[in-house]
Amino acid sequence: MPPRPEAAVDARVRLSAIATWLLHHKLAFRGTVARLKSERINTLLVMLTIGIALALPGLLFVAVERLAEVTERWDGTPRINVFLTAQGSAERAMGWEAMADVAEVIYQSPQASLDELLAATGFGAAMDGILSGFEGNPLPAVAIVTPTLAAAAPARVQALAAQLEAESGVEGVQVDLEWLQRLQAGLALMQRLTWGLGILLAAAVVLVVGSLTRMAVAQREDEIRVLKLVGGSDGFVLRPFLYLGLIFGLAGGLAAVLLLALALAFISVPVADLARSYGSDFRLGGMPWFLALALLGGGAVLGWLAAMMTARRQLAAIEP
Numbered sequence: 001m002p003p004r005p006e007a008a009v010d011a012r013v014r015l016s017a018i019a020t021w022l023l024h025h026k027l028a029f030r031g032t033v034a035r036l037k038s039e040r041i042n043t044l045l046v047m048l049t050i051g052i053a054l055a056l057p058g059l060l061f062v063a064v065e066r067l068a069e070v071t072e073r074w075d076g077t078p079r080i081n082v083f084l085t086a087q088g089s090a091e092r093a094m095g096w097e098a099m100a101d102v103a104e105v106i107y108q109s110p111q112a113s114l115d116e117l118l119a120a121t122g123f124g125a126a127m128d129g130i131l132s133g134f135e136g137n138p139l140p141a142v143a144i145v146t147p148t149l150a151a152a153a154p155a156r157v158q159a160l161a162a163q164l165e166a167e168s169g170v171e172g173v174q175v176d177l178e179w180l181q182r183l184q185a186g187l188a189l190m191q192r193l194t195w196g197l198g199i200l201l202a203a204a205v206v207l208v209v210g211s212l213t214r215m216a217v218a219q220r221e222d223e224i225r226v227l228k229l230v231g232g233s234d235g236f237v238l239r240p241f242l243y244l245g246l247i248f249g250l251a252g253g254l255a256a257v258l259l260l261a262l263a264l265a266f267i268s269v270p271v272a273d274l275a276r277s278y279g280s281d282f283r284l285g286g287m288p289w290f291l292a293l294a295l296l297g298g299g300a301v302l303g304w305l306a307a308m309m310t311a312r313r314q315l316a317a318i319e320p
Contacts, residue, residue, distance in 0.1 A: 028239040032247060046212065050252025053205050054295050055259040057198035061291065062264065064190045066284055078152065080161050081174040082143040092169055093143035101151035101160045106144040140171060202302055205252065209245050209306035216244060217314040224318050234315065241311035242304060249303020253296040261287050
């Protein structure tokens with residue numbers, strides 16, 4: 001059955017409407033680009049301003065992520081030193097490996113503890129004179145207990161230490177958690193600073209693009225009145241300003257990616273030299289691909305939202 005004439009007309013009307021809509025977008029985009037080209041210096045300054053605002057939290061994010069990766073690769077699991085009495089035996093200490101939170105137990109005899117002390121101090125003869133006043137070896141046997149990764153949190157380590165201290169044949173327990181707590185607190189603080197700085201600078205980008213949009217609307221106020229007078233819709237009038245915010249945000253995101261890549265390349269060698277001086281193979285590395293996409297997409301979205309909110313409010317106040 002051939003199509004009805006009414007259906008063919010409706011299809012042509014829809015295609016014509018789509019073509020007109022695409023043409024309006026094309027004209028709005030070209031007009032916006034032409035206006036930005038006519039003000040190259042101001043456009044470049046705005047791009048750099050937005051780029052710097054987006055690159056700063058990106059740089060802090062990379063630093064936090066790299067530091068977190070180093071701490072994960074580093075064997076920083078806290079160890080519990082359990083000092084045994086004369087009645088404590090190696091067999092009893094090795095039996096603690098059956099505990100759920102214990103990964104490994106290393107038994108160190110009193111003589112091994114004394115040899116370690118002498119090697120660490122380097123004063124063998126002097127220490128012999130000091131130890132001569134004691135009856136036998138004054139150092140106790142030590143069981144070095146390593147918790148599992150799942151039990152490496154400070155609260156779990158403290159609970160395991162208390163459990164071991166209650167075992168028979170144990171004279172005392174020593175566990176140093178200050179470094180672990182400081183490391184975790186430092187990483188948490190840096191992560192919060194990254195998010196806080198990112199939110200503040202994202203708000204700054206919105207304010208910058210919003211101010212530029214407000215100025216653009218004010219400059220074209222007479223033109224907007226004429227367009228509304230001849231029947232121009234709100235979407236038609238709003239479209240160039242949306243492209244203005246989108247272009248500013250996307251260009252600022254691109255500037256942020258370039259600035260961040262340059263910053264990482266600039267400081268990567270000094271950071272590697274500093275890490276090498278501490279015996280580490282740490283490398284700052286390049287920028288993650290997802291961060292580059294986030295900067296580009298985030299800049300575009302922020303610019304578009306800022307332009308839309310500002311332009312809509314300004315256009316509502318302009319009547320023919």
